[in-house]
Amino acid sequence: MTQLPILVPAANLAKSPSNVRTVGDPVADAQLEANIAVKGVRQNLIGVPVSRKKGHYRIIAGGRRLDAVHRLIEKGVFDADYQLAVLVLGNAKDAIETSLEENFFNLTMNPADTCRAFQDIIESEKKTPEDVAKRFGLTERFVRSRLRLADLADPIFEALRNGEITLNVAVAYASNSDRTKQAEVFELLKDGYYRANVNEIKRQLVEDTYVGSDPKALLVGRDAYIEAGGRVDLDLFTDSTTERWIDGDLLNRLVADKLAAAAEALREREGLAEVRIIPSTHVTYNDTWDLRPLKGDTPELTAEQQARLEEIEAEIEAANEAWEDADEDGQTEQANRVEMLEAEYRAIEKPAPVLSEEQKAGALAYVVIGHDGQPRLHEQLYVAPVDEPDDEESGDQVEGEDDDDDDDDDVVAAPGKPAYSQRLSQELAEMKSELLRVHIASDPRFALDLGTFWMVDKATRHSGGFDLATELKADKPYSGLTGYQSGTLAAEEWGKIDEGLDRSWTEGGDVCQRYDAFCALPDEVRAAWLAWAIARTLHAVVAGKTGEAMIDHLGTKLEIDVAAWWRPTANNYFDRVSKAAILTHIEEIGGKELSSRYGGSKKHDLATSAEKIFGGTVPIEAELREAALAWVPDVMRFGTPVTAPEAVPANDESVTDAGDDLQQAA
Template sequence: MTQSILYVPAANLTKSPSNVRKCGDAVADAQLEANIAARGVLQNLIGVPVARRKGQYRITAGGRRLDAVHRLIEKGTFAADYPVPVMTVGNAGDAIEISLSENFFRLGMNPADACRAFQDIIETEAKTPAEIATRFGLTERFVLGRLRLAGLAEPVFEALRDGTITLDVAKAYASTSDTARQAAVFEQLKGAYYSATVNEIRRALAHGSCTGQDPKALFVGRAAYIEAGGRIDGDLFSDADSEVWRDGDLLDRLADEKLAAAATAIRARDGYAEIRTVAASHLPYMETWGLREIEREPGPLGHEAEARKAEIEAELAGIETLAAGAGGYSGEQNDRIEVLEEELGAILDDSTVITAAQKATALAYVTIGADGRPQIHERLFVAPAAGVEDAPGRDGNGEERAAAAKVPKPVHSQRLADELAMMKTELLALHVAGDPHFALDLGTFIMVDCATRFGAADMPSALRASAPAALVQDFASGTSAAEAWAKLVAGLDRGWTDHAGLDARYEAFCALDEAARAAWLCWAVARTLHAVPAGRTGSGFLDHLGRKLGIDVAGWWRPTARNYFDRVTKPAILDLLEEIGGADLRARYAASKKHDLAASAEKLFAGQTIVEAELKERALAWLPEAMRFDPAGSAPTDAPGDADCGDSAAPADEATGSADETGATGAEESAAEPGKIAAGPAADGAKPDGLAEAA
């Protein structure tokens, strides 16, 4: 292959149809153009001579560079005869292969190397970010972002260099210039692939900080924050104005102080009995728990509102007259009445006012609006009188609120209040962990209290005994186990649930006898078990539990036409009959219709058909694999260490209560071991009575 490099006027160069690059990128092309304008064409193009046109070449590799040169000529940056270095190849047949090779084997630059290259240019050539941006056709913000990446904490930068993290993840770490914070978060999230996402990293870095658009930041003001020593980082990787105010504690203190001053002025101006401040845009639910809201008085309507009110009332009266004559309202009339009444209600709601007398007894909250201005929350409450509970029969916090009304509000930032709460809870957790009996009662109460009432916003614990969603909606098995479970639930002592306050319910629960508390614990744990089809993740552990408890599935559950045989094919039933009784049994039922075959199979496997003793025994013992806790043909065995984990069979003298005491009736004759579930119904199909003794 003949190759030589010539400098050819740009006017004599055209892109070859053989050039394999067909797709472009406008931003990248603009950057290339700016770089060529500053430095010229640094890398030669590759072209082949045009037949019968001396001095002209078609470019097979380097088309983007040629296009950039032509655009610069059009703009007047380069002359029309601007010389472009071109490596010529004599064989036009090699053009496509050369073009593909030039593009296919190109290696993209490691982003870490690019970041350090920008840094080196600034340090060695004394260039400014703006000058570098002009040279490479970039924005100054882009260059500043790459320089921020070059200054990442060393562990983070090395992770970017070796490909452990992506460029987007590196940008997330660079959202703050605090390299110590970067390194700490990187170490915290290292190895936790499920947490080390861009959003999670940004949240971890921003903990204790906020953006400049946060209502609290707008309220305090940038100048006041900086004057107090606050630090601000610009996020160079976001198009939004999202600078980060790093000193959250300082911002909280400044906001509390400024809001307290605003609240004092508002109280003096408007005459509220009490004002409380919340340095946030919303009023937390628990802040007003137990307070009685003030109903505003209706006020005078404006001229337009009064006129519209009269129109609505007139239209409603007209509809009523028409309906009376027609003997009833039509669907259209009902829809129209609903619309009119909703509009009328909105007009009347907007006209409500708070009277001076109501203000004199009102508790108002001052919050921070979305625009960063202090505002009185729309909801007003009756101010608690000293020594009087807020609301009888509510949460029992009236004494605490009354006491708080006597004491000036402490000057604690939200961050400090949160930290104090965490330290206090650490102390409580340590002592709970040191008292197993206390922890057992507390844990049981938390689970069952949250499970027996709607909502649990007032429960300061994450412990729950939530029942999983049903695999099949609206399914009622009708099995003996389902009936026994219903009896168990009905027998639970629910007297403690009648108390209104959380504290009162807890004390009433602890006052139950040991058997009643144990029954609630068993119920709470049992209801959390998931239904897992055989072979799926978790099914093996459920099988292990069943073997450990020694559950006799065949004694509790038998296949019926409804729950099994109607749900499988006729050949499958015949195969099953052959499995337990041989070919003769299969032949006996082979001519039966599917419905009749399912009914016959139900009787056979329930022991209600007159057959040989051995055949009846095999039929009564048969279970589908999906209903077994032990593999087919194997005897249940205890796993190593079962005795150390707690035997399900409690000694007779440790039984926690009789069926009469717990309300769960027992299968007295079959319950050989107190504290265990009855073995199940007899082989003749009798259903179990339920639990022996609920311990």
């Protein structure tokens, strides 16, 4: 017959010396007590009778619950006669074994189950995170963190449930509430070297996101960002300065629009030839490396300014004398005064250069974002570049220009083609080489043949080899673009290839052990390393320079579809070429009828419209859209430039309607 528990007053119960648990956990005990205070004790205790003391029992299983009840009675939460259900053992000799069974086979809940349990309580019982925290003796922050885990992207949550990732890794993914971004980063890292690196996971998740105090966020404003469809990652512990704005692409577009408007206003007010926007707080060397600084005339000091300098010198001397006789607070006051006087002295002594109206009319300026989020004109002006006419049109050589070809020319141009700055030429060459690297790295057999040829061909020459556009060693070649990141699809794909390489052999010890570990890898793993090593040696070759023929030949053999991998945007192309060049490109796909509709557009607006046209993001006539999506500038093509796509006939309806749609979308 099965024995049933009996009700016994808590005052008649005490923990047995036979209880095997001797080390406690104050935090866990407090959580248990909080839960019992709300729900009571729902499990019976197990005890043995106390000899010569009828109705009293020693508890061998459930001692923590009993201690919690005793504390609650002392605090007045439970009455003094509070009773507990006790299953009484008939044989006291089983006490230690029973206590061990109670504690040894205890299994901690899977964090995934805890997350869903909290979520179910809140949804089914209409409770708040604060209610759940009180019931289980937890902090509200802990409960909310577990609820965020319950909203993880499905692949990540299942990995947590199956023990494939740790709780710390799951928490790192939960630091960003964008489930799509979570899934993308998880897919990128799950099989790579950084799959369990919490810092790398968080770094990947916050790419293209911004905190509310970022100058870009301050420039656009929270209301405008949200009104445009932007999302904000909020939790209980963030404020307007620490909250994270998830949709970085949207914020960057809003920033570009505001800076463009500010740039146009500044250009008109100051009478400048051109004002470019930099969506950052400063102008880098890479932005201006092919520009010539504009130097103004330093004005002579007026009599009033000279007199003020003498006054400041006297005031500084007096302040220094006062400092010697002052107390600590007075010394601080005098030191601050001296600092302000010295700053005023420097400002008067070295006035800002003054530019003539003629200089301004030929000047290029930059608009950046101040740390307070306000657009500001960068203090340094530059000589605005101008497109040089073709030799056939001008008939004259520009004064000071050398007849000979020079690898350091500032522009890359061909008859009838747009002129590219040295910076843009290098960037286009980098992006073109990225396409080639990705395709080489994705085709190990091709890479093996190519790599072997590169090595033996150079080895059999006494000198030379520059026309191979590569290095004999698998070193990454030098690039003149410091800190440059293209952000292209090919760059993302290269990152995935790099992350997917098996790096286990790098932990093998000394060089011989690492070599043996590498040789023990499967053929396909070693082949992937070979393809990666060969691909990364590829040089970026500017159009018209030595090695271009080899670059184009390889891209042709790999049948790279440039248009599918790279699209021209305002940032990487259209903002970097002249307005006339953009109109020419539009004419190539839609004829003069379409290009003429944009002739009156401002440069920035035209670049934005061109990005949408050639990105296929506006509703336009099917033939026109197909031609736009297939177009890339000749400098980005592999092999002999192809004939431009045939312009869509300029009938009265199709081109006209398409142009109207494009202008409206822009």
